[in-house]
Amino acid sequence: MKSNNIILTGFMGSGKSTIGRILAKEFNTYFLDTDVLIESFENKTISDIFKNEGEEAFRKMEKKCFEWIKNSVTNTIISVGGGLPVYVPEIKEAGRVIYLRVEFEDILKRMNDEEIKKRPLFQDVKKAKELFKKRDKIYAELADIIIENNDLNKTVRLIKDYYAGDK
Numbered sequence: 001m002k003s004n005n006i007i008l009t010g011f012m013g014s015g016k017s018t019i020g021r022i023l024a025k026e027f028n029t030y031f032l033d034t035d036v037l038i039e040s041f042e043n044k045t046i047s048d049i050f051k052n053e054g055e056e057a058f059r060k061m062e063k064k065c066f067e068w069i070k071n072s073v074t075n076t077i078i079s080v081g082g083g084l085p086v087y088v089p090e091i092k093e094a095g096r097v098i099y100l101r102v103e104f105e106d107i108l109k110r111m112n113d114e115e116i117k118k119r120p121l122f123q124d125v126k127k128a129k130e131l132f133k134k135r136d137k138i139y140a141e142l143a144d145i146i147i148e149n150n151d152l153n154k155t156v157r158l159i160k161d162y163y164a165g166d167k
């Protein structure tokens with residue numbers, strides 16, 4: 001299916017959900033966030049899923065969520081959880097993939113306690129840094145475009161310009 005979706009990937013805290021919401025307004029189109037979808041499908045928070053059912057169960061939910069998106073969603077801005085491309089490498093089948101890249105040290109600066117609390121895999125900063133190093137290459141390999149997301153407005157403008165050039 002030719003979907004016209006735009007998929008935002010990147011590490012936890014790189015700004016996928018924030019930028020996705022803004023882009024959907026700018027493009028006057030729909031917005032989906034896989035974490036929000038999973039929480040709603042399961043009627044549980046991500047933290048509770050990790051705590052009570054474990055990461056493997058969460059990855060199965062992500063895979064199911066992705067399959068649904070791939071088969072049913074078009075013309076939508078989709079922010080995916082930071083781990084999804086690692087476990088669902090066929091992500092490109094559902095749309096154009098943009099990697100929102102931010103250096104780990106900069107992510108750390110923008111994450112407050114509340115943001116950290118929501119993310120089970122960000123509880124140990126050393127482990128999160130190791131995860132970032134491993135995933136950075138994977139995100140880059142699976143992306144159609146890589147954007148250094150330091151300045152929110154600049155990122156939105158770059159993505160808009162990129163799509164304007166497409167038409």
Ligand SMILES: Nc1ncnc2c1ncn2[C@@H]1O[C@H](COP(=O)(O)OP(=O)(O)O)[C@@H](O)[C@H]1O
Nearest residue numbers: 011012013014015016017018110149150151152
């Ligand atoms: N340039 C930026 N782009 C997007 N979010 C930013 C930026 N700078 C700071 N933030 C903040 O970073 C935090 C994490 O953003 P979020 O969109 O939830 O990330 P993700 O969905 O990638 O985990 C939010 O509190 C957001 O307001």
Ligand SMILES: O=C(O)C1=C[C@@H](OP(=O)(O)O)[C@@H](O)[C@H](O)C1
Nearest residue numbers: 011012013035081082083119120
């Ligand atoms: O990187 C990961 O493995 C995860 C990222 C989270 O989403 P964000 O990238 O929006 O924080 C969420 O899906 C879950 O906590 C696992």
Ligand SMILES: [Mg+2]
Nearest residue numbers: 016017035079
């Ligand atoms: Mg998010």
